Amino acid sequence: xKNEGSNIYKFLSEFKVTYIYLLIFIxxxxxxxxxxxxxxxxxxxxxxxxxxxxxxxxxxIVLVSWNxxxxxxxxLKAGAYVSMRAIIASGAKMVHVFGHPxxxxxxxxxxxxxxxGTVGELSxxxxxxxxxxxxxxxxxxxxxxxxxxxxxxxxxxHNYVIVDWKGAPISGTFLDEIEDPADLAMIIDFSAGFFSExxxxxxxxxxxxxxxxxxxxxxxxxxxLFVDAGYVSxxxxxxxxxxxxxxxxxxxxxxxxxxxxxxxxxxxYILVLILGNLAYFGYERHRDMRRTALR
Amino acid sequence: MSNLFEKREFTILLVAASFxxxxxxxxxxxxxxxxxxxxxxxxxxxxxxxxILLALYSQTKRSILRVGQRLHGWPYHLWTVxxxxxxxxxxxxxxxxxxxxxxxQYAFLMxxxxxxxxxxxxxxxxxxxxxxxxxxxxxxxxxxAGILVMLGQAPFxxxxxxxxEGIRNxxxxxxxxxxxxxxxxxxxxxxxxxxxxxxTGNEDQAIGYxxxx
Numbered sequence: 001x002k003n004e005g006s007n008i009y010k011f012l013s014e015f016k017v018t019y020i021y022l023l024i025f026i027x028x029x030x031x032x033x034x035x036x037x038x039x040x041x042x043x044x045x046x047x048x049x050x051x052x053x054x055x056x057x058x059x060x061i062v063l064v065s066w067n068x069x070x071x072x073x074x075x076l077k078a079g080a081y082v083s084m085r086a087i088i089a090s091g092a093k094m095v096h097v098f099g100h101p102x103x104x105x106x107x108x109x110x111x112x113x114x115x116x117g118t119v120g121e122l123s124x125x126x127x128x129x130x131x132x133x134x135x136x137x138x139x140x141x142x143x144x145x146x147x148x149x150x151x152x153x154x155x156x157x158h159n160y161v162i163v164d165w166k167g168a169p170i171s172g173t174f175l176d177e178i179e180d181p182a183d184l185a186m187i188i189d190f191s192a193g194f195f196s197e198x199x200x201x202x203x204x205x206x207x208x209x210x211x212x213x214x215x216x217x218x219x220x221x222x223x224x225l226f227v228d229a230g231y232v233s234x235x236x237x238x239x240x241x242x243x244x245x246x247x248x249x250x251x252x253x254x255x256x257x258x259x260x261x262x263x264x265x266x267x268x269y270i271l272v273l274i275l276g277n278l279a280y281f282g283y284e285r286h287r288d289m290r291r292t293a294l295r
Numbered sequence: 296m297s298n299l300f301e302k303r304e305f306t307i308l309l310v311a312a313s314f315x316x317x318x319x320x321x322x323x324x325x326x327x328x329x330x331x332x333x334x335x336x337x338x339x340x341x342x343x344x345x346x347i348l349l350a351l352y353s354q355t356k357r358s359i360l361r362v363g364q365r366l367h368g369w370p371y372h373l374w375t376v377x378x379x380x381x382x383x384x385x386x387x388x389x390x391x392x393x394x395x396x397x398x399x400q401y402a403f404l405m406x407x408x409x410x411x412x413x414x415x416x417x418x419x420x421x422x423x424x425x426x427x428x429x430x431x432x433x434x435x436x437x438x439x440a441g442i443l444v445m446l447g448q449a450p451f452x453x454x455x456x457x458x459x460e461g462i463r464n465x466x467x468x469x470x471x472x473x474x475x476x477x478x479x480x481x482x483x484x485x486x487x488x489x490x491x492x493x494x495t496g497n498e499d500q501a502i503g504y505x506x507x508x
Contacts, residue, residue, distance in 0.1 A: 017421045024420055039454035043464075070400075071408035102408070104391040105400030116394070141391060148340035155333040160340075166392055221471040225479060228472070240448060259450050265416070266449035270442050272423040277438065280428045 009282025012275050027268055031260030038263050046244040048234035052212050053083060058091030060185030061178060065199055069102035072192035072216050078242025078255025079214045080190055084122055088129050093174050094137040099144035099195040107139060138173055141165030150198040154181050181207040189213045204231045306502050311494050440466055
């Protein structure tokens, strides 16, 4: 510990986090303003998820459960856009349910609202395929309030749900064909926890309905257990999965764009971790071990 | 009669009957029982939804107390309660798809959600630099695993050094899944134990008794 004043380890140990925050800000923003186009590989999980989506056809009805709010949408939106575009292009019909109170605000950002003339991310795709609310997709709103409600939707759908989120009756629509989840071609769950497990338990397990999950990063390991058990066919993992599926579908968008910052920030974390530990071994450990008059 | 409802044994019997009503149809195919079980799930779902009123009451009570006593952060509590009731009133009057209701979602919840999510980036970097230290062999292994997973997670590494994807997958498919399995199994076993304790009358607090007979 000679010449402590100019010790590089001490410098690292006392380095202000404010500068790290500033570096993160710059390293995140710079690749967005000046894209690099970092190459990307695709994982088997994403390939499986995309292959499942490609099995859908015009006679199918898909349940899309949005177990996310605005926050997790940031992480999953790339995958969500590609998934929804694939379903719209296949001609399959969709029934949307929310498991999060922010669902009513989040949904119009993606699908827009034709009645109000608001435009969403997929409005153009829907217009191209003449995909309309009521005929091709129905929104049931925030009806997954708890696990018991998932059970009720699964077992007694037409008694539990009688109107859509705008108060229009669901009888006389394509939902008449749905008696229970066994009549669905697939369930797609956008998952940040909430009632995803309940959907697996009471729909995929009880009625053998094929299910795929687009999961936030921290839940991937948990959701993969359902893949191992055979109840979920595939998982799309987080922002990276979103970028991969954009690549597979040939629809470059916000996911692939994010990969530049994503990569750089990952390397930056590794660097920070190493520097922090160098500070520990070169300075902090000796400082903590040193005897003082107080001990 | 009122005495009967106050008896601890009666409550346990009621819990046991409700439990059997939901549990048995999973193992025995008795259609009327399944129908009854479904009705019960629907009733529970509706009662559960109304529990939001309890949350509203308790948040209001707590916030008013803090505002009244001018405790630390009282203006935030005032703001919370005002918004809480305003959103509830707007939602009830105009509906969940109304522009007014959505204004609150877009003006408050969306930016708050984005900030809350992205701020984690800064916390993680701060933890990496200041707290995440290889103080023990276990911590060292954790750091090494973390670095390998992060290297594998960054698409650039995999594109130029493919074996890293295999290492990442090995760690995720084995260690991460093993931990997730352990967590899941522990939760289920814990839930079963709790259920058995409630049904055998050993967990009084769960059924509304604060201990003892």
